[in-house]
Amino acid sequence: MQIGSSNDSEAVKAQYATSKGLDIRLSFHDKYSTNKLGYGNWIASHYEISEGMQVLELGCGTGSIWLGRDELLAKCGKLVMTDLSEGMLETAKRNLGDKENVQFMLADIQNLLFEDSSFDMVIANSMLYHVPDIAKGISEVRRVLRKDGKFYTTTLGENNFTDLLAEWFKLGGESFKPNHNFTMQNGEDILRKEFDDVTPFFYEDSLKITDTEDLVEYLRSLVSFKAILDIPEQKIRNILVEHAVDGKINLPKEYGMFICR
Numbered sequence: 001m002q003i004g005s006s007n008d009s010e011a012v013k014a015q016y017a018t019s020k021g022l023d024i025r026l027s028f029h030d031k032y033s034t035n036k037l038g039y040g041n042w043i044a045s046h047y048e049i050s051e052g053m054q055v056l057e058l059g060c061g062t063g064s065i066w067l068g069r070d071e072l073l074a075k076c077g078k079l080v081m082t083d084l085s086e087g088m089l090e091t092a093k094r095n096l097g098d099k100e101n102v103q104f105m106l107a108d109i110q111n112l113l114f115e116d117s118s119f120d121m122v123i124a125n126s127m128l129y130h131v132p133d134i135a136k137g138i139s140e141v142r143r144v145l146r147k148d149g150k151f152y153t154t155t156l157g158e159n160n161f162t163d164l165l166a167e168w169f170k171l172g173g174e175s176f177k178p179n180h181n182f183t184m185q186n187g188e189d190i191l192r193k194e195f196d197d198v199t200p201f202f203y204e205d206s207l208k209i210t211d212t213e214d215l216v217e218y219l220r221s222l223v224s225f226k227a228i229l230d231i232p233e234q235k236i237r238n239i240l241v242e243h244a245v246d247g248k249i250n251l252p253k254e255y256g257m258f259i260c261r
Contacts, residue, residue: 021221022061022088028218035205039255040065042203043125043154044072046257052077053120056144058109059083059127063092073099080119082107109137114144121145124153128182134190142194150261151195157184157254161207164251165219168239171227184256195260207251212240215249 029039044065049055053076057065060081066073073079079102083089089104096102107113109124110133122141131137141151162178165171182190184200191198209215216236219228228236240249 024217024221026062026064028214029207031214032207032209033205033253034208035203039203039205043152043257044069046152046201046259047072047121047123048150049075049121051075054118055079055121055123056114056119057081057123057125058107058141059124059130060092060104061088061125063095065123065125066096073102076101078103080105080114084108109140112140112144116143117146118144119146120149122149122151124151126154126156128153128187129155129179131182134182135193138191138194148261150259151191152257152259153187153191154255154257155182155184155187157202157256159252159254161251161253165228168243169228169231184254187258191258191260197261199259200256201259202254202256205253205255207249207253209249209251210247212237212244212249215240 033039035042049072055076055078057079060083063081066079073096081089081092081096081102081104083092084106086106089106093104109127109131122145124141128134128137145151156179158178158180166178180186184202188198188200216233219236220233222228243249
């Protein structure tokens with residue numbers, strides 16, 4: 001039983017086989033995050049897209065980063081949206097509809113089937129920590145990116161609510177192995193093996209949860225939270241309620257982005 005195991009590929013595939021679990025998690029964060037700017041809005045605010053740019057998104061998920069941003073999307077001469085999951089790509093297609101400048105395809109960051117220097121901009125949001133060979137993946141990004149291009153990648157920090165939950169549920173040792181393969185703390189060193197200019201940006205946020213049932217559903221949507229999944233639901237509720245203050249459960253969040261040149 002492990003929380004956030006390093007990169008269990010089968011667990012990752014199961015977690016992202018369809019968009020259902022991801023939709024639960026996105027809705028949960030939208031509802032309970034204290035920073036009302038919204039993580040997606042913050043991410044998109046950093047994108048510098050000029051008319052006609054060739055853009056590649058790796059691990060596009062449901063395509064949510066582009067929803068409501070038609071003006072930004074229209075600037076792309078071509079946007080290639082890729083994912084390892086056919087289910088995610090189908091959802092992204094439904095969300096964005098048919099657009100002449102948008103393509104969807106299955107792709108593995110470790111083996112990209114694109115020519116060298118094909119893109120002005122590459123995006124990889126909240127996915128590098130799942131990649132078995134991160135160095136190979138980043139090397140492929142550098143290869144397909146033009147010399148003056150930019151790579152935008154978001155990830156978690158190492159001071160997140162999973163650590164606090166592990167403490168609450170008395171998980172440790174083999175029961176708690178957080179995924180620290182690529183974080184806001186170690187990501188810069190990893191990226192600098194391919195990029196000379198790497199700038200980190202942190203997103204200030206936290207969670208203030210008023211409905212325990214929503215948090216239970218969120219936890220059960222995470223395949224990697226096997227240790228919690230094995231605990232009876234009522235016990236999960238009881239433990240969470242014990243840590244509520246004035247009817248609210250407060251949890252820390254640490255997210256951010258690296259912009260690489």
